Amino acid sequence: xxxxxxxxxxxxxxxxxxxxxxxxxxxxxxxxxxxxxxxxxxxxxxxxxxxxxxxxxxxxxxxxxxxxxxxxxxxxxxxxxxxxxxxxxxxxxxxxxxxxxxxxxxxxxxxxxxxxxxxxxxxxxxxxxxxx
Numbered sequence: 001x002x003x004x005x006x007x008x009x010x011x012x013x014x015x016x017x018x019x020x021x022x023x024x025x026x027x028x029x030x031x032x033x034x035x036x037x038x039x040x041x042x043x044x045x046x047x048x049x050x051x052x053x054x055x056x057x058x059x060x061x062x063x064x065x066x067x068x069x070x071x072x073x074x075x076x077x078x079x080x081x082x083x084x085x086x087x088x089x090x091x092x093x094x095x096x097x098x099x100x101x102x103x104x105x106x107x108x109x110x111x112x113x114x115x116x117x118x119x120x121x122x123x124x125x126x127x128x129x130x131x132x
Contacts (some may be wrong), residue, residue, distance in 0.1 A: 005102070008092050009088070009092070009102070011040050011041070011042065011088055014040045014086060014088050014091065014106065015038070015040045015086075017102065017103055017106045018038055018040060018086055018106055018110055019038070020103070021103065021106050021107035021110050022038065022110060024107065025110075025111065025114070029114065032117075032118070033114055033117060035081075035082070036066070036082045036083065036084055036114075036117055037081055037082070037083045037084070038083075038084050038086070038110075039083055039084070039085050039086070040085075040086045040087075040088055041085060041086075041087055041088065042087065042088050042089045043057040043058075043087055043088075043089055043090070044057055044060050044063060044085070044087055048060070048063060057087075057089070057090065058089065058090045058093050059090070060087055060090060061086070061087055061090050061091050061094060061105075061109045062084065062085060062086045062087060062091075062109040062110065062112065062113045063084070063085040063087075063113065064082070064083070064084050064085075064113040064114075064116035064117055065082070065083045065084075065085065066080060066081070066082025066083060066117065067080065067082065068116060068117055068118060068119035082117060084110065084113040084114070084117070085113075086106065086109060086110065086113075091105060091106060091109065112125060
């Protein structure tokens with residue numbers, strides 16, 4: 001159900017939308033997401049912009065940062081925290097430009113980043129979407 005906004009959603013609002021979206025993902029997948037930290041920032045940081053060679057901070061809606069499940073090792077002495085970042089300002093910009101439902105946009109980006117957690121590439125996910 002679309003949620004009407006009279007002002008742009010805040011970081012906390014977008015985090016709540018992301019948590020709602022996460023709750024709609026099948027439980028088998030949610031269980032595999034485990035302790036992945038979900039974080040909402042206004043924009044990617046400068047390091048991400050540089051590493052991903054973004055032309056603009058508005059070019060990235062979300063990011064998975066961590067070691068995907070295919071490459072995790074139980075013998076890793078200090079496993080890093082896996083994180084999914086959602087970027088508020090680019091998401092809002094995309095929402096305004098497309099007119100798509102914001103909740104659906106957030107859910108789609110969240111699922112995409114969870115795909116990276118499972119070790120899927122962008123090409124893998126594109127193929128899955130095209131086959132669906």
